[in-house]
Structure formats: structure tokens, C-alpha cells
Amino acid sequence: MDSTHVSATPLSLALVGNPNCGKTALFNRLTGARQKVANYAGATVERKEGFFVLPSGRHVRVLDLPGAYSLSATSPDEAVTRDVCLGQHPDEQRPDLLLCVADATNLRLHLRFVLELRRLGRPMVLALNMADAAERRGIRIDAKALEQELGFPVIETIAVRKHGTAALLAALDGRLPGPAEPLPEGTDLHAETRRLLAAAVSMPSPTNPTDAAIDRWVLHPVLGLAILAAVMLVVFQSVYAWAGPFSDGIEAGVGALGEWISSTLPEGMLSSLLVDGVIAGVGGVLVFLPQILILFFFILLLEESGYLPRAAFLLDRFMVGAGLSGRAFIPMLSSFACAIPGIMATRSIPNPRDRFLTILVAPMMTCSARLPVYALLIGAFIPDRMVGGIFNLQGLTLFGLYMAGILGALVVAWVARLMGKRASDEQALMLEIPAWRLPNAKDVLLGLKERGMIFLRRAGTLILAISIVLWVLSTFPTPPEDWARPAIEYSFAGRIGHALAFFFEPIGFNWQICVALIPGLAAREVAVAGLASVYAIAGADEANTEQILATALHNEWTLATAFSLLAWYVFAPQCMATLAVVRRETSSWRATAIWAGLLTALAYGAAFLTYHLTAALT
Amino acid sequence: MNLYALLEPAIVTLLVVFGLWLSLRKVAPRLSMRLGEASRKAGLAPAIANRVFGPPPARNSACGTCCGCDKGGSQSKPMIHRH
Numbered sequence: 001m002d003s004t005h006v007s008a009t010p011l012s013l014a015l016v017g018n019p020n021c022g023k024t025a026l027f028n029r030l031t032g033a034r035q036k037v038a039n040y041a042g043a044t045v046e047r048k049e050g051f052f053v054l055p056s057g058r059h060v061r062v063l064d065l066p067g068a069y070s071l072s073a074t075s076p077d078e079a080v081t082r083d084v085c086l087g088q089h090p091d092e093q094r095p096d097l098l099l100c101v102a103d104a105t106n107l108r109l110h111l112r113f114v115l116e117l118r119r120l121g122r123p124m125v126l127a128l129n130m131a132d133a134a135e136r137r138g139i140r141i142d143a144k145a146l147e148q149e150l151g152f153p154v155i156e157t158i159a160v161r162k163h164g165t166a167a168l169l170a171a172l173d174g175r176l177p178g179p180a181e182p183l184p185e186g187t188d189l190h191a192e193t194r195r196l197l198a199a200a201v202s203m204p205s206p207t208n209p210t211d212a213a214i215d216r217w218v219l220h221p222v223l224g225l226a227i228l229a230a231v232m233l234v235v236f237q238s239v240y241a242w243a244g245p246f247s248d249g250i251e252a253g254v255g256a257l258g259e260w261i262s263s264t265l266p267e268g269m270l271s272s273l274l275v276d277g278v279i280a281g282v283g284g285v286l287v288f289l290p291q292i293l294i295l296f297f298f299i300l301l302l303e304e305s306g307y308l309p310r311a312a313f314l315l316d317r318f319m320v321g322a323g324l325s326g327r328a329f330i331p332m333l334s335s336f337a338c339a340i341p342g343i344m345a346t347r348s349i350p351n352p353r354d355r356f357l358t359i360l361v362a363p364m365m366t367c368s369a370r371l372p373v374y375a376l377l378i379g380a381f382i383p384d385r386m387v388g389g390i391f392n393l394q395g396l397t398l399f400g401l402y403m404a405g406i407l408g409a410l411v412v413a414w415v416a417r418l419m420g421k422r423a424s425d426e427q428a429l430m431l432e433i434p435a436w437r438l439p440n441a442k443d444v445l446l447g448l449k450e451r452g453m454i455f456l457r458r459a460g461t462l463i464l465a466i467s468i469v470l471w472v473l474s475t476f477p478t479p480p481e482d483w484a485r486p487a488i489e490y491s492f493a494g495r496i497g498h499a500l501a502f503f504f505e506p507i508g509f510n511w512q513i514c515v516a517l518i519p520g521l522a523a524r525e526v527a528v529a530g531l532a533s534v535y536a537i538a539g540a541d542e543a544n545t546e547q548i549l550a551t552a553l554h555n556e557w558t559l560a561t562a563f564s565l566l567a568w569y570v571f572a573p574q575c576m577a578t579l580a581v582v583r584r585e586t587s588s589w590r591a592t593a594i595w596a597g598l599l600t601a602l603a604y605g606a607a608f609l610t611y612h613l614t615a616a617l618t
Numbered sequence: 619m620n621l622y623a624l625l626e627p628a629i630v631t632l633l634v635v636f637g638l639w640l641s642l643r644k645v646a647p648r649l650s651m652r653l654g655e656a657s658r659k660a661g662l663a664p665a666i667a668n669r670v671f672g673p674p675p676a677r678n679s680a681c682g683t684c685c686g687c688d689k690g691g692s693q694s695k696p697m698i699h700r701h
Contacts, residue, residue: 266622269630462644468637522645576645 281467323417
């Protein structure tokens with residue numbers, strides 16, 4: 001790749017079209033970027049910018065705009081698209097060319113928006129994306145006839161294939177089309193769409209029979225829910241069933257490295273910093289990499305196949321019953337990876353009250369950063385045995401924790417609905433159900449690589465840094481010679497932990513947990529590194545820090561304390577990055593404070609109840 | 619006193635300073651940028667200030683520090699398509 005000859009004023013084009021027509025896949029193909037691609041509407045909520053150079057050397061700047069069904073925007077993300085297309089966006093010049101993307105398998109819907117864009121009288125090119133899928137279904141599109149009818153170039157593309165955009169690149173490299181001829185005033189866009197379809201498209205059947213057959217089962221109101229529950233169970237069972245050998249391998253490697261350093265370096269500060277600080281902290285979190293990758297593997301498969309919008313359809317009645325907007329599903333779904341994209345995805349919710357409610361409950365979905373905390377506590381306290389001959393108890397517990405987050409969110413939304421007025425302009429869920437698609441192995445691998453790299457980067461930067469800082473806080477000041485208790489209790493960390501324990505004692509947290517909660521504010525998984533460091537320093541005579549943590553938790557914590565911490569983390573206030581995003585999205589410190597206060601109160605209340613109920617029952 | 623005993627405090631200090639610096643950049647990027655701004659004003663060479671505290675954010679760069687812009691932060695490097 002050569003970036004030395006990029007012009008300062010390249011040709012500017014904007015990718016525009018209905019949601020889920022493949023704009024981001026085309027953007028990635030054209031620019032070499034790796035933006036998230038998903039088989040559901042609303043994956044892109046803000047415009048993204050990329051650059052590419054055409055074979056002739058012509059430079060192009062391309063904007064990937066959020067999907068929109070029309071230029072009459074009803075949500076903040078659609079407003080971005082409308083403003084850019086109309087040249088009214090304050091920070092964006094009007095694009096030289098609108099590259100309209102339409103799903104070739106669903107032209108009845110997509111052509112209407114193309115005609116609306118044509119009204120703007122801007123230079124346009126129409127990319128009929130997923131041309132291969134259309135052909136497989138027997139849909140015959142006469143691109144030349146459509147081009148003649150529309151009056152601007154129409155090109156078939158397959159954005160997920162390497163050479164699927166060659167014709168588009170050739171067209172962009174040639175003479176660009178002039179402004180599209182606007183439709184006469186008062187033209188009925190639906191009637192015009194029907195006319196175009198009759199002139200240029202022949203469709204054997206509006207729906208693929210295989211898709212229809214699968215959907216009869218998957219979208220069934222009772223059977224569909226059973227299938228959804230089974231899919232989720234399989235995912236969480238697999239997290240435990242498959243991760244074991246890989247986690248054990250990493251654990252053995254980390255343990256061996258710690259032992260090697262302990263035996264090589266003389267006992268002292270440096271050895272303690274490396275073994276009890278860096279290796280205990282970073283290694284303690286690294287062992288959960290396989291579980292995170294397995295979880296994301298399944299999420300990516302479900303995303304790519306088109307199952308997730310169907311799950312949204314199934315769960316819509318529960319969400320609406322609880323008082324959430326139908327459009328809350330995608331933000332809540334995105335929050336399973338991380339609350340930040342989930343909160344950003346609430347831009348598609350037009351009503352401010354519904355949007356805030358979704359921002360409030362979306363972080364209750366279990367983000368991947370919570371997985372190490374769950375896995376550590378489940379591993380230490382839940383026996384690894386089978387239930388009913390097929391289910392692993394640890395996998396069932398993890399499933400229960402994820403469900404607790406979902407149910408908690410629905411209950412909070414329901415209470416909020418009881419307490420406040422429902423918006424009069426309530427938005428129903430209008431979600432396009434995409435065709436079933438075989439997951440693209442490359443996209444899945446890219447997604448996995450991306451998630452793995454995010455995790456490793458955090459381990460190598462944030463977790464490493466905080467592990468070192470925690471080691472300092474847990475080691476200094478050193479106690480006087482006549483100090484009879486563990487040295488760490490004399491340290492800064494010990495004193496901070498004891499001070500905080502006053503607040504957290506009613507929910508069963510000891511001072512070591514209180515110390516770990518502080519770095520957990522930077523990122524949830526750092527709490528595991530914090531616990532590992534604190535217990536490693538306290539038991540520095542042991543060689544294998546991983547064993548120290550598991551043994552310490554098992555010996556020093558009661559079951560009530562472990563369950564209480566799990567309940568805390570189901571609802572716990574978010575990491576600081578999430579807090580910053582809530583502030584950015586709500587533009588209000590007051591709303592951010594209410595958000596943080598509510599979640600803290602909820603987490604404390606849940607942990608309090610869990611602790612005392614478990615203590616009474618055990 | 620052997621060489622290791624002499625070097626150990628220096629290595630530990632270096633690692634701790636590195637940890638503190640990385641924590642500042644990762645946990646408190648806003649504070650880091652403000653410190654960078656202050657150090658540039660105090661006369662520290664911009665190249666050094668940029669390296670230590672991070673470069674000053676461009677307006678509307680979606681750096682997440684001022685919460686005042688809405689621009690998408692992602693930009694791709696140019697992709698060259700060849701014949």
C-alpha cells in the first residue's frame with residue numbers, strides 16, 4: 001500500500017442506502033478498512049470516512065453513512081444521512097457523488113429510497129449489491145434496462161467478494177455521471193418502484209422457500225423462544241466445554257513464567273514486582289482469552305447468519321411489555337460485546353425518554369469484560385459437574401448470570417414505565433428480517449481477531465499499568481519490624497481497602513475485594529488482576545500465583561460473598577469509558593449522575609439481598 | 619554489594635514510572651492531554667510533550683476527551699486499487 005500520493009482534495013462520494021444493504025461491507029472492500037459488518041439493520045450509527053485510490057490514480061474520499069429508509073429522518077442516525085445528502089451537515093461538505101447501495105434481493109423496498117434520492121438531482125451511481133444472492137434466488141435484473149429507466153449508471157456488486165467491486169471501480173474511474181434527472185413533482189414513489197420492477201426485474205418468488213421454511217420454525221411464538229433458549233444454552237455450555245484445555249495451557253504457561261522468574265531472580269523488590277504484580281495481574285486476566293473468543297465466535301456466527309434480527313422479533317413483545325422501545329433491541333444486543341457501542345446505538349431511538357431508558361438498561365447486558373470476573377468466581381465456587389446428564393453446572397450458572405442481566409433490565413424498564421408517562425409517539429419495532437446467509441469464514445475470523453486483539457491490547461497496556469500501580473500500593477509503605485499482621489494490611493492498598501470496607505461490609509465484601517473494585521472502574525476485568533495481585537502479594541511465599549488466587553477465594557470467601565460479588569457485577573456501575581460515553585450521548589452531567597447513581601443503588605441492593613439470602617440458606 | 623543489588627532499585631523505579639505513565643495515558647486521557655497542554659505552555663518542546671502526554675486532539679476528532687463533538691472517529695488509510 002502506498003499512501004504518499006494522496007491528493008488533498010479527492011473526489012468525495014457518500015455510500016447511502018437502506019439499512020443492511022451492505023454499505024459497510026462495500027466501504028470495507030473499497031477502502032481496505034475493517035469496520036464492523038453485521039447481518040442486521042443499524043450496525044452503523046455514525047458516518048465513517050475512508051480513502052481509496054482508483055486504478056487511474058484518482059483519489060476518492062468515501063463516507064459510510066448510517067442506513068436510512070427515507071430522507072424524512074426520525075432518529076439521530078438517519079438525520080446524519082439526510083443532512084449529508086442534502087448538504088446541510090455543519091461539518092461535512094456535500095458529496096460529489098451519491099453511491100446508492102441497494103440489496104438486489106429486495107429491490108421492492110430499496111428502490112423507493114433510491115428514487116427519493118434521485119429527487120435531490122445529484123450525480124448518482126446505483127450499486128446493486130448481493131447480486132450473487134439475487135441470482136441464486138432466480139431474480140433476474142436487467143441492469144442496462146434499469147439504468148436506462150433511472151438515467152444513471154447501475155452496477156452489480158458483491159461486496160463480500162474480492163473482485164466483486166471491479167465493475168464499480170471501473171465505472172468510478174471513467175467519466176462521472178451528471179446530476180440525476182429529478183422525478184416530476186407529485187410522482188408516487190411506490191408506483192414508480194412497481195413500474196421499474198416490471199420493466200427490469202423478474203422475480204420467481206418474493207421469498208426464498210428455504211428461508212420461509214426455516215422461519216416457520218424459528219419465528220414461531222412458542223417454538224421460536226424454545227430454539228432461542230436452546231441456542232443460548234449451547235453457547236454458554238460451549239464456553240466452558242471448549243475453553244478448558246486452552247485456558248489450562250495459558251495458565252500453565254503463565255505459572256511456568258512466574259516460577260522461572262522466581263527461581264532466576266533473587267528474592268526482592270524486582271522479583272515481587274514481576275511475579276506478584278505483572279504476571280499475577282496480566283496473567284490472571286489472560287487465562288480468560290479462550291472463553292471470550294469462544295463467546296464471540298458464536299455471537300459472530302449468529303450475527304452473520306441473520307438469526308439476531310429474528311431473535312429481536314421474538315423478544316419484542318417482552319421488551320414492549322416491559323416499557324422499552326422496539327428499537328432498544330440492537331443497543332441491548334451490542335452491549336453484550338461492550339456497553340459503549342450499545343449506548344451509541346441508542347441514536348436510532350428518536351424519543352429522548354425511551355433513549356435514556358435504553359441507555360440506563362443496556363449496560364446491564366453482560367459485556368465481555370465481565371466474563372473474566374464471572375469465570376473466576378464460577379470456577380472457584382461452582383463444582384464442575386453435569387446436571388441431567390447433558391448440562392455442565394458451571395455453564396448453567398453463566399447462563400443464569402446472563403439471564404439475570406436481561407431480566408434485571410426488563411424489570412427496571414417496567415418499573416420506569418410504572419413511574420413515568422409513556423411517550424405518545426411510541427415507536428414500534430420496524431425491523432427488516434434479512435435473508436439467511438451462510439456465515440462468511442473470513443468475516444468471522446476477522447471479527448475474532450479484532451476481539452482478541454482488543455483483549456490482548458488491554459492486557460498489555462491498561463491491565464499491565466494498573467497491575468504495576470496496584471503492586472506499588474500493596475507493597476508500600478513497608479511495615480515496621482514489630483508488625484504482626486500481613487504486610488499488605490499496612491500498605492496504602494490495605495488502608496484504602498479497610499476504609500472502603502465500612503461501606504461494603506453489609507454486602508459481604510472484604511477489604512481485598514474493595515481494593516480490587518477500584519481498578520475495576522477502569523475496566524471490569526482489571527478487578528480480576530487486582531484480586532490476583534492483592535492475594536499474590538499476601539501469599540508471596542507461594543510460587544504459582546494462579547493457584548494462590550483460586551485457593552484464596554475458596555478458603556477466605558464464603559459462598560454468600562462470592563454470590564454477592566457476582567450480583568454486584570451483574571448490575572455494577574460501568575467502567576469510566578462507559579461513563580464518558582453516557583455523558584457524550586446525553587450531553588448532560590445530571591443525566592450521567594442519575595444513570596451512575598441508579599446503577600450503583602441497583603448493584604448494591606442486588607448484592608445486599610443476594611448476600612443475606614445466601615448466608616441464611618447456607 | 620553486587621551489580622544486581624545496585625541495579626534493582628533503578629529497574630523497579632523505571633518500571634513503576636512506566637506503569638504510572640501508562641496508567642495516566644490509559645485511565646485518565648483527559649488529564650494527560652491537559653498536562654500536555656500545560657507542559658507545552660510551560661516551554662517543553664512540543665515533540666517531547668506529544669510523546670509523553672499524547673498529541674493535542676484535533677477539533678471534532680471524537681477523541682472522547684471533551685464530549686463536545688459527534689464526528690465518527692474512524693478513518694481508514696488509503697487503499698490503492700490497481701489494474
